[in-house]
Amino acid sequence: MRISVIGCGYLGAVHAAAMAELGHDVVGIDIDAAKIKQLSLGLPPFFEPGLQAVLTSAIASSRLSFSTDMADARGAQVHFVAVGTPQKNGSHAADLTYVDAAVAALLPHLGDGDLVVGKSTVPVGTAERLAEVISSSGSTALLAWNPEFLREGFAVADTISPDRLVYGVPSGAEGKTATALLNEVYRDALARNTPLVVTDYATAELVKVAANAFLATKISFINAMAEIAEVSGADVTQLADAIGYDARIGRRFLNAGVGFGGGCLPKDIRAFTARAEELGRSESVAFLKEVDSINLRRRQRVVTLTVSQVGRPVYEANVAVLGLSFKPNSDDVRDSPALDVAVQLSGLGARVVATDPQGIENSRARHPQLTYCVAIExxxxxxxxxxxxxxxxxxxxxxxxxxxxxxxxxxxxxGRNALDAAAWRAASWTYVGLGRP
Known part of the structure; x- marks a missing residue:
């Protein structure tokens, strides 16, 4: 199929390359000329394992190209909108400026029977509004919503071999047409019996934010248990192991530590809360405010523990911070607990030397006051x-x-309860975990 991908940031660049790898003819479009030039050379503008190989292969096959001109979307049957939805300044709500601008710019280039597919994470109600925008423009194009479930560090594999597919489509014949087109896009995944849920716009929008809210809640739950463990002498890691054997609970995402971050979970649960308030149902997700609060509290706890252990006034202390990205196999430092801890310690006067295999340059751009180095030594x-x-x-x-x-x-x-405490203590280190005696 001929496909366009509007927005070539993290989501869009991965999606465009993966769709081309699956055999589609893809054009990625973005207003950032520097980014487009870099992608056209097969060079990802961010770190994601496996992406460069897929980019290089797809460009060499001539199935993938990039452009700054929206007119190059003309002729595509399916148009994926994959632009960012950051948190608004001064508000928890999602900023839909880029989504609205992308759809408005795409409208003049839509052909009869085209399908516009939202990939961006948006507040419930957005798809219905955008479908009306497309319809009122006189276009016969249809709209579907196809949320992404990518894990940074595994995004290429998650796009090529997703663990599930969700289509939010209109009712009736239009929904059947949209579903058929998306089935052709994802033919390979469906041939492998990938679970498929075909639903309405609102449910498809809620699936992504609900999933992120659940994962955030699970992480904050075990971190709340870590707070109790710290004052009771219990071991939160063994606690997580024990309750994780319950099939209804499961062990994944029950790792206590400094908490979650990145460009999705924090902003998505805040935007979800803001949208619920707009819908008059703030009480339904009021618990998410405490989920967010627990998460931020864990960062402060790491700082407090560090200050208590340095053995000298913090303004005289040298502190090595291992890690800046919000998770391994990523250079993403958006709302990163690691970078936040480094900045807080520096703000208290410590001489912080921070290192990360991939996140240094992005961190330096945000916080040049820190000292960065590549070598662990x-x-x-x-x-x-x-x-x-x-x-x-x-x-x-x-x-x-x-x-x-x-x-x-x-x-x-x-800060991640990831080290072998016994081995470090055996080497005469003072080892301090979160929620561990």
């Missing part, structure tokens, strides 16, 4: 405390005996 040298806040494999494999020869004081704060 350089970050550890003369540290009064080491804080692990992103569980990159290279940090988990650090030899504690070797690390002890570099630091001034062997103290480590495990």
């Amino acid at each position: 350089e970050a550890l040298r003369d540290a009064d405390a080491v804080v692990l806040v992103t569980e990159w494999p290279e940090y988990l494999s650090i030899d504690p005996a070797w690390a002890k020869t570099l630091v001034r004081t062997p103290v480590i704060i495990d």
Whole structure:
């Protein structure tokens, strides 16, 4: 099929490359000329494992191209809208400026029977409004909503081999037409019996935010248990293991630590809360405010633990921060707990030296006041405390005996409860986990 992807940020670039890898003829469109030039050369503007190989392959096959001209979307049968929906300044609500602008710019180039497909995460009610915008323009194009469920670090695989597909389509014959077109787009995935849910606009919009709200709640729940464990002497990691054996609960996302971050979960639960308030149902998701509060509290807890363990006034202390991206295998530092911890410690006067395999440049652009280094050895040298806040494999494999020869004081704060506490303690380190005795 001939496909256009409007917006070539994280979601759009991955989607465009993956669709071309599946054999479709794809054009990615974005107003950022520098980004388009970089993508056209097969160079991702962000770090995502496997993306460069797929980009290079798709461009070499001539199935994938990039453009800044919306007119190049003309002739495509399916148009995916994959622009950002950031949090509004001064509000928890989602900013739909880019979604609205993308649809408005696409309208003059739509052909009869085209399908516009929303991929962006939006407040419920957005799709219905945009369907009316398309219809009132005189276009015969249809609208569907097809939420994404990508995990950063696994986004290419999640697009090519999704764990489920959700279509939000209009009722009646138009819905059948939209479904048929999307079935052709995702033919390979459906041939592998990928679960498919065909539903209405509102449900499709809610699926993504509800999923993120549930995951955020699960993470904050175990972090709330960590707070209780810390004052009772219990071990939250063993607690999570024990309750995780219950099939109704499961062990995944029950890892206590510094909490969640990134460009999705924090903003999505806040936007969900804001939209519920607009709908007059704020009480239905009031618990999400506490989910957010618990999450932010864990960052402060890591800072507090670090200050309490450095053994000297914090303004005289050297602190090594291991990790800046919000999760491993990503350079995304949006709402990153790791970067937040580094900034808070620096604000208290500590000399912070932070390192990350991929997140340094994005962090430097946001917080140039921090000291950054690439080498783990350089970050550890003369540290009064080491804080692990992103569980990159290279940090988990650090030899504690070797690390002890570099630091001034062997103290480590495990903000992810990811290290072998016994091994670090055996090497004469003061090991402090979250919710662990």
